[in-house]
Amino acid sequence: MAESVKQSGGVRERGTRKPTLATVAEAVGVSRTTVSNAYNRPDQLTPELRERILATARGLGYPGPDPGARRLRKGRAGAVGVLLTERLSYAFADSAAVAFLEGLARRCEDAAEALVLIPLGRGDEAASVVREAFVDAICAYSLPDRHPAVDAALDRRLPVVVVDGPRVTATTFVGLDDREGGRAVAEHLAALGHERLAVIVPTLVFDGREGRVDDARLSAASYHNDRERLAGLRQGLEAAGIPWQTVLIEERSNNQEAGAGAARSLLTETPRPTALVATTDQLALGAVRGARELGLDVPADLSVTGFDDIPEAARAQPPLTTVRQPLVGKGTVAGDRLFELLEGSEAPDALLPVELVVRDSTAPPPASPAPVRTDVRGSGFLA
């Protein structure tokens, strides 16, 4: 082993082509098949011959069968692809996506398949990169409706598992009972006595707009699970006698700073909401900070709820009331489905359960609303 390491750092012998199975076969004086067998079916030849072949191969600097060629021949890539957000790198900054990957990776290890992270460029690129990815199946994670990458995968006749969205026929769907989650939040807040609520949602439509959301925009939302969460929320609220029209909705990028900004905007409305429902924990965590900047105490002056139960939610101050979803579990189930599809067995859709986790960020509304500090802007946010 040590020699080959040194070798590979050295100069490749001038003029010599990269050795292949044929090179080795010729050197040993056997056929290509036999050399192939030496690597892949040791029981098909005598140990001596095998050893002789392997030794010659080593001497020639033959690195073993070329994976590309073998895979072409076998018709299997030995890898599954995963489609994340537009910018692959964003996914790693998102706890929920990372947890999902952890689960998916677990199944890939079990199956000894590699996991290919496919970077999705914007627009047409997105489809072409999927067309060129060397994978046996595709897992699409939380993509907006009508994303061309999903169609591209389907065009290639690859088995596709869609997680969270979009819902597309001819794919296996793995998602959550988002609607139930929304409903649970509504019931919890209504039971505490809240009547004036506001909602913070992540980017609904990719047109760069942020701010207040009306019904039209809501129904044009690109993400399946956003629509579901909101629909559940509305159902629950209306069941409790709180008209949906009284609920303000603010749309922001899905990060904490944006969540804080949304809170600042919503909390200066009159009458001020007594509860902020964020449909992601990131936004909720930011909202708590935003409220604090305005001098409001959570939960005494304001209740805040999240969605997802990312690890940070439990550790936050105060610990966040949120809707737990099986983050890692979603990944393992997606992996299960992927490999079922690959084996040709049934891969039914999976709707994973959610659960309201009541922590300390929610409480009954204050008897009389606290005043809001007006001397703060977002500046000190990261301190």
Added chain:
Amino acid sequence: MAESVKQSGGVRERGTRKPTLATVAEAVGVSRTTVSNAYNRPDQLTPELRERILATARGLGYPGPDPGARRLRKGRAGAVGVLLTERLSYAFADSAAVAFLEGLARRCEDAAEALVLIPLGRGDEAASVVREAFVDAICAYSLPDRHPAVDAALDRRLPVVVVDGPRVTATTFVGLDDREGGRAVAEHLAALGHERLAVIVPTLVFDGREGRVDDARLSAASYHNDRERLAGLRQGLEAAGIPWQTVLIEERSNNQEAGAGAARSLLTETPRPTALVATTDQLALGAVRGARELGLDVPADLSVTGFDDIPEAARAQPPLTTVRQPLVGKGTVAGDRLFELLEGSEAPDALLPVELVVRDSTAPPPASPAPVRTDVRGSGFLA
């Protein structure tokens, strides 16, 4: 697009083989070359012909050139592989690894190359999976010395970038000035007046042993950066007149619970250490909790330091004094080197700077040591 989606969900026409370039060529009545050109070199044929070819292909359900075949022909995989820990899924539970991946992913997107996560089984498997991975280059992240996967990659003559360790000739190294980091911690603590220190290190050798570490074990440590951090610490301590022999070292798995256990063990020694140096933030965060369980206040009764500056370090209570390393930056630099290697240009080693970040987990040692509660065990840890 819509039709093809429906199609692919339907039954594949019985007996019909999967269409290839040749199928389409025959149907249109042109050569395979021309069909290939229709996809890859639109300028090589008339728009009309191209459109006719593409239309026929669509009609036949031809999904475009097969990536596997194209790649074999071109000799490029269009992907770089990354080797993480034994269990791929563990990596996603480790903030430092995730941040590294974020950086690496960023460069892969820029280059429009896929990122292949290669699951490393134990033992021989580790090498074989590397031998079979279809990638153009390999990035090995924080692997122990003499890991067979690195040799396997080198045997395949793939360009290799090693991050953190092991240091192997014929590879490009991207790492940190770990030694300087260790030294900085030592100086900081010595300057505060600490004299009795203990150290908590992650798994040094994979033999399942935990607990007190002697010099022999220390020098047998498998990870390059652990050795460096400790060497720097020793240097700094000795320069401050604190003999290395007085320093207790405890080895544990790299997670918070284990860190708490290490702290419980170390803090019941007599004389009790006034400062705990952990060589990872995970261990340090756990150590703080462990100390607290014993009724000790950090930093009043005990100082604790970490290493890495993962995001949680700043958010912890108290915020952790630690050595910051450019987590994401390490990933982008590794990516830069990888693509430089792929282009055949120079890819020099990179030693990234570290920086001591003093927060609130360190303070001068207490005038008189507080008593330790003896009625607690690790049970309530996760509460």
Added chain:
DNA sequence: TTGAAAGCGCTACCAG
């Protein structure tokens, strides 16, 4: 502008 020929490097099959 188009096409025929020649592989990329490998493994499945079947005969010996």
Added chain:
DNA sequence: CTGGTAGCGCTTTCAA
């Protein structure tokens, strides 16, 4: 146990 043959599906000369 060994070897010849026949591709996997594509792209790249080079000639027409």
